[in-house]
Amino acid sequence: MALLLEFLTTLKNTVVDVLPILSIILVFQLLVIRKPIPHIKQVGFGFIYVLIGLALFLLGLEKALFPLGKMMAKQLTAPEFIHAGEQILTNVHWSDYTWVYIFAAAIGFSTTIAEPSLIAVAIKAEEVSGGAINANNLRISVAIGVAIGIALGSYRIVVGHPIHYYIISGYVVVVIQTFFCPKLVAPLAYDSGGVTTSTVTVPLVAALGLGLASTIPGRSPLIDGFGLIAFASLFPIIAVMAYAQLTQAKARQAERYGEKRKRIKINKRSLQPKKQESSKNPIQDKKNR
Template structure:
């Protein structure tokens, strides 16, 4: 009964959020474009599926992903667990936290539906120059590094703004030297990571760490991991493009050298 009540409540809240979007779309279609909506039955059925799907997804977040992320953070930072590594330094005692953060960042990003869609479209538009798995792995590596670094920041208690400022300074420098083709895609890749799969677990991990590590504030230290998950993929995607360009240039230079040596008397 509690589950049913929660489902109905979530469905009503989702309807309240989605109806304004539908009103804008239908309003422009009817009053600005002045044409009837094509396949109105399929469109309405699609909106109904969106409402139901979002409702179940939001319930899943509240009942599974958020508690799971917080539970993992609590277990990895429990005094009884950390005490077994008391011979290490303060930040080194939490090395399992960094490993878990890296792994959960990489795995959730690989499974991110928005990233899969962007990677497939980028592959189609570039004529195969941008590989689907190459882009997905580059973004996942950036998210994993960013979340692991963000978890280390929470453990140490350092101010977040210094990390973000330094990250964007690196992004600016990379933007000046990276291939122009990849720069817009790299910036978009930082946005697609903050989506349905990645955000709930990352946010739960950050809040769980801040609540269980002594001296940390859930409000000040618990949030901010998403910012790391947005900045570092930009770096890794541009780095992936720079590495691919360097390898291509190196291969071309070798081919020229072979041709020159073949033409020598």
């Protein structure tokens, strides 16, 4: 019964949040464009499905993903006890949290692969580019970038470095890459960094950062816990542009290799002695020999 009441409350809040979007669409459709909405029944049922789905998803985040991420962070970062004196180790080296980095990278990769917004962007990019951009390769590149970013962000929380050192350095790399990256991929890379921080990734990443900062001695959940999502937005941009640059370099290398082989074949043909053409008169051929 309590769960049903929570769902109804979440559904009510979802309707309030989505109502401005629906109002703007209706105003522009009916008053500006001045055309009726086609298939009004299907649109209406679809809108109801969206509201119910969003409410269930938000309730699931609150009941499952947020507690799960926090629980995993606390379990992985629980202080070790010395068996002799049973004292808590306060001076912990960054290498003692290896499993935290592995978990952060794994959860970043898996949540990004399952991110609905990234799937939609990847499919559209493949359609618009005519197959020049592969949707699966794009998703894997973004997921690798998120994995590296969250692992590095977890390392930052452990060692306590200021976040702006990492973010400024990362965007300097992005600016440099933008000048050398293919023009087809650069805008897509910037969008890929944004769509990763969405419905699936954010709850677990935020819970991981807060749980990590609240467990490590000397860290503040407010100052050190937040900011992990910024790493999940930055490093996919670097990863996608790096993948495009590597692909472009390989294509140029293959093209140069093909041209080199053609030149070698032409040189071999030019060095071969030409055979004398035989005339139609066999007596004349014998005299020439």
